[in-house]
Amino acid sequence: MTAILGISAFYHDSAAALVVDGRIVAAAQEERFTRVKHDAAFPTRAVAYCLEAAGLTSADVDFVAFYDKPLSKFERLLETYLAYAPSGFRSFRLAIPLWLKDKLHMRRMIRKALGDGCRARLVFTDHHESHAASAFFPGPFDRAAILTLDGVGEWSTTTVGVGEGSRIELLEHIAFPHSLGLLYSAFTYYCGFKVNSGEYKLMGLAPYGRPVYKDAILEKLMDLKADGSFRLDLGYFNYCQGLTMTGDRFHELFGGPPRSPESTLEQRHMDLAASIQWVTEEVVLRIGREAARKTGAENLVMAGGVALNCVANGRLLREGPFDDVWIQPAAGDAGGALGAALFVWHQLLEKPREPRGRDAQQGSFLGPRFGDAEIGRFLAGQGVQASPCETEDELYEQVAGHLADDKIVGWFQGRMEFGPRSLGARSIIGDPRSPAMQATMNLKIKFRESFRPFAPAVLRERASEWFDIDPKHESPYMLLVAPVREEKRTPIDPETLRTMEDDPDLRRRVNVVRSEVPAVTHVDYSARLQTVDEDRNPRFHRLIEAFERITGCPILVNTSFNVRGEPIVCTPEDAYRCFLATDMDVLVLEDYVIVKDDAARKAGESVRERYLSQFQLD
Template sequence: MTLILGISAFYHDSAVAILRDGEIVAAASEERFTRKKHDASFPQNALRECLRMADADVGDLDYVGFYEKPFLKFDRLLETYLAYAPAGYGSFFRAMPSWLKTKLHLPREIRKHLGTQYKRRIVFCEHHESHASSAFFPSPFDEAAILTVDGVGEWATTTWGVGRGNRISLKSEIRFPHSLGLLYSAFTYFCGFRVNSGEYKLMGLAPYGEPKFVELILKHLIKVHDDGSYQLNMDYFSYGHSLQMTDRKMERLLGVKRRKPNDPIRNVDRDLAASIQRVTEDVVLRMANHVFDQTKLDSLCMAGGVALNCVANGRLLREGPFKRIWVQPAAGDAGGALGVAWLIWNQLLGKPRVAHAISAQPTSMLGPPADHASDLQTLRDNGAVMRHVPQDDELDAAVAKLLADGKVVGWVQGKMEFGPRALGGRSILGDPRNPEMQSLMNAKIKRRESFRPFAPSILEEHSHEYFKMPDGDSSPYMIFTFDVQETRRRPIDVLISSGGEQRTQPRSELPAVTHLDYSARVQTVSQNRYPRFYQLLRTFYQQTGCPALVNTSFNVRGEPIVATAADAYRCFMTTQMDALVIGNELLLKTEQPESACQSSQQDLCEWEPG
């Protein structure tokens, strides 16, 4: 038996993944346990929980891999600072302490955190190698083209290559500072959202605007070649020498000042979002066409932060040359932990690989469960009132009725998802037929901007009745958008309130999950991938005739998705959620005492998972 630990840490979204003889045993992000969004510290808590799931300790590990090469990254930082000197001195001065103290000594730091039990090898691979590995090795393809696109790793920002059998080979790359991911992040910053977390907001805002700035962007900011390669005009970007993405020169070009984070969203912000979204889609599509021309392969695997742009993915699936596309559900940096572990197993150790029909990562339920008896007893001891419903079908019937009655339900079942999507393990659910559900969940549950869209989870066998999906296609990871079938649509009128927020009439039979452009970010739910969630959806369908639910991640704005029963209960009690289900325990808000709400914000904050 060979046990491999993959680590991504110290830069962004720290995580660990464990493989046993090439099979995923566990994977989790550190932020879920520390409750610090995008926590970049060493993933000590995630490591502890994943080792527990593997029934192993550090001394049982045969290999440890790290998802980047720190010296190569440091080389890029030094060259960049020298190139911009003296302008980049302030940024250089702030960055150096962490590098000199920690990041230049990662072998030492990793061994320090692992303890004295681990004395074997630590493997370092390049950032985009880990992305490519995480995309191809778990995919259902014997051979495929590979495309990775993100902000930046060491030097590479975009790569393409080929995966065959148990090996990947990267053929070409685009290097920093030219980066499609950083271009998108620059507009995220300009429109007043936080870089590295607000890109979802920009994508959600895009359908509300018009792509009026596309020509200006293509003329002044990015030069795109026929093969999809590109160059940014760095005169308009300041991320190379400062902590800001853009400066006054970008404001002069666009003819508008950057929106401050707490200011109201303007019409121009909507148009900028629509424009950079269109440019991003066009560049991704052009790159994919070039990769297809070079490889002549029918299948494509993708990873990197830009691969989480589900709108671009949907367009690539509809208009692109590839018959089949598989995107790593944890496509961002956290997924690099999986990538380096698979790279060690397949490429370093030369182990044979057999492509699984539905992938070697059939679900993303890879983290620890939250319904341990001791965890639930801790909640009771702190005042939580629970109804134990031992039969799943009885519980599902009660939850389906709550949802049909317009209630919002927190749903915590089994293992935690790995990656940014809630797929039925740590979800907040609602009735997609309710035209008020989107605004209700945004304002009273998620505490976020009213324009933010929600996604449908739908029984796979009914998905083609509601959405235009290629024959035989499924979308189990909620990573593509699909258009709503014309027969399910309704005409719309767009209204703009005095506050600048846009409201619309219902756009389809499922208004809570249909975007302004009649698309939706779909999760198809099959019995073999998601048996427990499938059962609930099936019951809701039997009660209502609707095979779908609103499914959004179980968290509020600015917080990671909940990991433990205590996290879920605290979120439940401090929002206007109506009910919470943890395993076979049903909790109704009306039955919870005030003392439980107080302890959810105090005592339970300190509680460790059992």
């Protein structure tokens, strides 16, 4: 037996992953255990979980693979500060203590965390090699082009490579400070959202605007070539030397200072979001075409934070040169832990890989699970009188009935998801036919901006009937956007359309019914698609089937089981607290169905303020 522990830490979303004899046994982000969103600390609890899930101790680990090379990253940091000295001194002064305390001593920290009994060999992989490995090795293809895009690793910000059999090779790269991820984050910051978490918001805001600034971006901010390579004019940015993303020239170009967080969104911000989204999609399409030309591959795999831009991914699949595209579900830094472990197994140990036309990610259900006995003890301790459903069919019919009655349900089943998306293990679900569902979920459950769209979870075999997606393609990890089919759309009269386009109140715009499933139809008729199949996710699939039997609709609204500023719930206790503190109607913990009564609603009033105060708004 060969056990390889992968670790990512200290930058964004620390995580651990365990691979045993080439099989992915467990993977989880540290934030799910500590309840600190995007926790970047060393993933002590995630490591402990992975070992426990495999029935191993640290003494059983043969290799520990860290997802990047801290010394190379430190070299880039020093070179950048020296290039901009003395203007970057404040940023330098804040960064250096953390490097001297922790990041430069990764070997010592890993040894200390795993204890004296661990004799594992330590391996440090290149950041983008880790991303590439996380994309190719678990993917479904024997041969594929590889595209990795993020803010920055050691030096690379974008790479093109190829994977074949059990080996990967990176062929080209774009180097820091020229970065598509940092460019997108600059607009995230400028529009008043938090860097490294608000990019989703910017993507969701884009359809409300028009790309009127795209020419300014391409003429002033970046020199984009036909092959997708580019250079940024760094005079507009501040991320190399300062504590902010954008500089005075950027602010002058786009009409004023950055938007203050939580302040009113103006049409200008929506147009800026639409413009940078347009440019991002154009860059991804061009690089994708270049990757196909350079590798001759028919399929593509992707990873890195920019690979979470599901709108760009959808366009690349529809308009690009590839037969199929597979994106690592944990495409950001967390997935680097998994990639590093798989890199050791396949690339360094030269172990064979046998793709079978379906990915080896196991639906990305790689986190902890909790049985009925444990849940029953927890509920009894909370004074909740509940019994598990006697049969699965009873469970599905009961929950589907609540959903059809316009109830909002917390759905907690099986192993927790690895990656940023809830995929039917830790989900909040609802009826997509309800015109008010999107606003209700956003404002009363998630406590977040009303403009943000929700994803449709649709039976895979029915997806192409409702969305413009080829039946041969799937989107199990909610990483592709597809348009709602024309025949499922609801016509909007021209006067309403004109009024809506000029309405500054996004709540009124989002509440306009655009299709038969308005709760999952964005203002541009797009939907962030999750296809649900019986093999990966049998319980969620059967629940949607039960809902379809009642309503005729094979779709549910699916959003992550958390409130704004909180990580996705991990334990039954996390789920129950979130249930009490929000306006959720029903909580399903494995086979237990808890319907909120008046007493629970009253208890929730006292829980809510205390609960929400724990989490920092993002």
